[in-house]
Structure formats: structure tokens, C-alpha cells
Amino acid sequence: MKTFKGLVIREASRGESSKSITVLCAEYGVIDIFVRSGMKSLKSSSATQVFSYSVFCADEKKDSRGRVNYYLNSAEPVNIFYRIRLDVKKTALASYFADLLCYSRIENSDCSEVLKLTLNSLYFLDQGTREPDLLKSVFEFRLLCELGFRPYLVGCNHCYAYESDIMHFNFKTGLLECEKCCRNPDSIFDYRLDRTLLYIVRYIALTDYSKLFNFKLSDAYLKKLADFTEKFTGYYFTNDFETLRFYKII
Structure with a gap:
């Protein structure tokens, strides 16, 4: 498991209840993180919405091609830039x-x-x-x-x-x-x-x-x-x- 800070720059639905988020982080650049039940769960909703800067804990897994995929374990918001959403x-x-x-x-x-x-x-x-x-x-x-x-x-x-x-x-x-x-x-x-x-x-x-x-x-x-x-x-x-x-x- 890896822990890092990152900024959510995109959200995309994956099936009926899950989603993926695209995150900009200092260590790895731009990565995608799969969020299980991310469309329904309130547990990490604020930390995984677009423009949120958060601390992410993610599991790292490799697929058959050797590509690294990230799966969210937990996330806590640092700054959600709330006023941006009001304008x-x-x-x-x-x-x-x-x-x-x-x-x-x-x-x-x-x-x-x-x-x-x-x-x-x-x-x-x-x-x-x-x-x-x-x-x-x-x-x-x-x-x-x-x-x-x-x-x-x-x-x-x-x-x-x-x-x-x-x-x-x-x-x-x-x-x-x-x-x-x-x-x-x-x-x-x-x-x-x-x-x-x-x-x-x-x-x-x-x-x-x-x-x-x-x-x-x-x-x-x-x-x-x-x-x-x-x-x-x-x-x-x-x-x-x-x-x-x-x-x-x-």
C-alpha cells in the first residue's frame, strides 16, 4: 500500500456504483485510482471529488501486461477548494x-x-x-x-x-x-x-x-x-x- 498526497483532476463513473479518479501527485505524476462504490459511498466522497487535494492510501497491483493499477483504500481531504464550486x-x-x-x-x-x-x-x-x-x-x-x-x-x-x-x-x-x-x-x-x-x-x-x-x-x-x-x-x-x-x- 502507498500513501501520498494528490489533487483530483477528473472523475469518471465505472459501472453502476464505482468510479475512477485521475490524480496529480508529486511522486508519480498523473495516475488513475479505482474507487469501489465511489458513486454511492459517503466515506470518501469529499476527498475523491474533482479539485480536492487529499491524502490517499491506495493498493498497488499489476495487471497481466505489467501495468500498475491503483485501488483506493482510504482518503482524507486536505483542501477541497470549496469556493471554486460556487462560481x-x-x-x-x-x-x-x-x-x-x-x-x-x-x-x-x-x-x-x-x-x-x-x-x-x-x-x-x-x-x-x-x-x-x-x-x-x-x-x-x-x-x-x-x-x-x-x-x-x-x-x-x-x-x-x-x-x-x-x-x-x-x-x-x-x-x-x-x-x-x-x-x-x-x-x-x-x-x-x-x-x-x-x-x-x-x-x-x-x-x-x-x-x-x-x-x-x-x-x-x-x-x-x-x-x-x-x-x-x-x-x-x-x-x-x-x-x-x-x-x-x-
């Missing part, structure tokens, strides 16, 4: 976060930084102390950074200029080019970053979690940042997320 817009955004995590499907690897990012994002969403659109952009971009897609943002890839009025970022190469050195400004992968937007993008990619959410943006730059992070995410996650569409129309 449809917050629920939609949290569901979008969950979809991104499920799509990435990180398995058998250290996910402590991804879990930290997710819990911090849900905490501020639950408390209502940060603009939801800002949380969305920070989560999108930093998640991709933690998954190994952090771009090279130090300076121009050719002349090493730290900044210019316009810096060109290439989604395909993950590199920056200044206005003078940009070789293909009309490329479909090219994105123009002004000084302020470049600073914001660098901040999200590189700053420590203790400071990551400690900033505010004007409406104009919230829109610019959202456009950039959605396109960055769309390049690597070639999927049309219904939860994102729903969040944007609320």
Missing part, C-alpha cells in the same frame, strides 16, 4: 487547468513543481484574490515551462541583445530575435513582443513560486498576455479544449 466561471477555469494536466499525462516522473503550480493557482482562484484571466495565462505558460518547453528568453539568439522595442519570438524554435536580426518576421510561428510583454513573459517563466503571482496587469496587457499564452499553449497542445471555450463565453 461557474471559477469552475470552468479550474476544469480547463485539469484538462491541460490530463492532456499532458505526465507519468512516472517528479511532478512536484507542476503540483505546486496547480495548487497555488487553485488557491488564488478559490480565494478570489487574483484576476482569473491572469491566473489562466500564468498557469498555461508556466505549466509548459515545467513540462520541458521553457523557451530561451535571455536575449537575441544572434547578437545577444537583452531587449529592443520589439523582440520576435519563434514558437517553433523557442528563440528570441531582435528587430535587426529577425530573419523571417512574416513566419506563421513569429510573435512580436514589446518591452513590457517580454518582461512579463520572462517573469512568468523564470521567477520563483513565492513571487510568481505577485503582480497585476492593465486590461490591455492582460489581453496581450492571454493572446500570447494561448498561442504558445496551442502550438504544443494541439487540442481544442471545450472548457476553454466555455470559460471565454461566460
